[in-house]
Amino acid sequence: MFGKKEKPEKQEGFIRRLRARINKGDSWLTYDLAKLAPGGKIDDDTLEELESLLVMADVGVDTTERIISDLQKSLARKELKDVEALRAGLHKSLCDVLAPVERPLAIERRGDAPYVILMVGVNGAGKTTTIGKLARRFRDEGHSVMLAAGDTFRAAAVEQLQAWGERNDVPVIAQQAGADPAAVIFDAMDAARARDIDILLADTAGRLQSQTGLMDELAKVKRVIARRDDTAPHEVMLVLDASQGQNALVQAEKFHEALGLTGLTVTKLDGSAKGGILLAIANRIGVPVRFIGIGEAAEDMQAFVAQEFVDALLQ
Numbered sequence: 001m002f003g004k005k006e007k008p009e010k011q012e013g014f015i016r017r018l019r020a021r022i023n024k025g026d027s028w029l030t031y032d033l034a035k036l037a038p039g040g041k042i043d044d045d046t047l048e049e050l051e052s053l054l055v056m057a058d059v060g061v062d063t064t065e066r067i068i069s070d071l072q073k074s075l076a077r078k079e080l081k082d083v084e085a086l087r088a089g090l091h092k093s094l095c096d097v098l099a100p101v102e103r104p105l106a107i108e109r110r111g112d113a114p115y116v117i118l119m120v121g122v123n124g125a126g127k128t129t130t131i132g133k134l135a136r137r138f139r140d141e142g143h144s145v146m147l148a149a150g151d152t153f154r155a156a157a158v159e160q161l162q163a164w165g166e167r168n169d170v171p172v173i174a175q176q177a178g179a180d181p182a183a184v185i186f187d188a189m190d191a192a193r194a195r196d197i198d199i200l201l202a203d204t205a206g207r208l209q210s211q212t213g214l215m216d217e218l219a220k221v222k223r224v225i226a227r228r229d230d231t232a233p234h235e236v237m238l239v240l241d242a243s244q245g246q247n248a249l250v251q252a253e254k255f256h257e258a259l260g261l262t263g264l265t266v267t268k269l270d271g272s273a274k275g276g277i278l279l280a281i282a283n284r285i286g287v288p289v290r291f292i293g294i295g296e297a298a299e300d301m302q303a304f305v306a307q308e309f310v311d312a313l314l315q
Contacts, residue, residue, distance in 0.1 A: 014294075014302045019312040021270035021294045033090075034083050042080040047071055050090075058245045060280030067093045067279075091310055097279050098306035103288035105235065105263060105303075107143060107199060114146070114192035114200040116225060116232040118185075120218060120255060121239035123206030126267040126293065128157055130239045131201050132164030133293070133301045139168055143198040148188035149174035150181040150221065151205040161203055171195070181205065181217070182224035189228045202233070215258045222259060237263040237290065242277050249280050256285055265301070267293040275313050 037046045047068055054064040070093040074080050080089060107115050117134070121127040128151070135145045147165050151157035155177050165172035173188035185202045192200045202225075204218060225232045238255045240248045248266075255261055264287050269275055282289065292309065293301040 014299065015308050015312060017300065018269070018292075018294050018309070019315050022275055022312060033087055037083055037086070040082055042075060042082065042086050044072075044075070046086070047075065054276070057276035058280060059276040060246065060249065060284070063097060063280050063283040066097065066283060070096070087314060091314055094279065094310045094313065095306055098282050098289075098309060101264075101282045101286060101289045102304055102306040103290075105288075105290045107138070108234075109198055110231060112193055112196060113229050113232070114189065114197045115234050116189065116200045116202060116229065117235040117237055118202050118204065118222060118225065118233040118259075119237055119239065120204050120259065121206060122241075122251060125206070125239045125241040125244075127206065127239040128160045128164070128203060129296065130265050130267060130291075130293065130301065131161065131203055132168065133298050134201060134291075135164060135168045135170050136298050137301075138199050139170060144196070145170040145199045145201065146188060146192045146195070146197045147172045148185045148200060148202040150185045150203045152177060152179045152181050152184060153205045157203065157205070171197075182221045185221060186224055186228055189225065189232070215254070219258055235262050236260060237265060238287075239265045239267060240277075240281070242266050242269045242275065245277055246280070248277050249284060252281050252285050252287070256287060261285075261287045263288050263290040265289075265291040265293065266304075267301075270294045275309065278309070 036049050051064055051068045054067060055061060067090070071080065071089050074089045080086050109115050119127055119131055131147060135147060138145050147161055147170060149158040149161045149172055152175065158174050162172050162174065173184065173191050175184050181204060188200055188202065204221060222233060222236065236259050238252060238261050240252060242248060252264065264281065266278055266289060269292055278289065289304040291301050292304050
């Protein structure tokens, strides 16, 4: 069973880096709430300006309306007496949006079959790098891991995965360029079973969610996996680039519609869009956010904890 807490010193270090990296530049994350209420009084104009900041920060219209509605109710009850009360109210509203998607990934093998994680996402989101980080993470947790190079359209993707395999001392199953991705992953499942591997991480080509044929092929990969093990894939994880803003939300919706996502990893939270899009995705789709990433190093990806994330946003 996987899902135990991070070591405190490692998690605290990650949160410090998260704060430092997402609180750069002039955005609502670093915006001094006192500037919204220079006289210290919180009123409808204050909330209207905050609403504009949230929308511009990729929180999305629907999610922003939900947050502002909560604050308006507090204002009507005369609970927003000063800037600190506004900060506390905003903190609670953001946690209310994010808490339901804070669900750690739990690895549970059944018999001798591996726990299969199907990794999907568009090119450039950091999918292969995320696979490498997960492989190291799971290995460090005591699991045996295998990688399947299902992105057979790009030779560089296979090479990158093999490099991660060598670095983490985990086997990689690959075939020649242009091979059927479903066949590669099917073979990897057999190899993982034969070697009594705990977790199989299966890479796929970076799909553009607007290309129906390619999305259909991903659905085919999922069906083929289920033929080998009717309980698999046990996790369909989408890797999203936070700096893509609202386009990341569109990607999440399309992939979820086509594949039935069970988890998300959100990368590049140190990018220009900051963390606002995570709120929009949580509110609209409700798929568990398993991990968040803020950089290239293995320790720059950690399990998602809603309250710690909101703390970092509002520091």
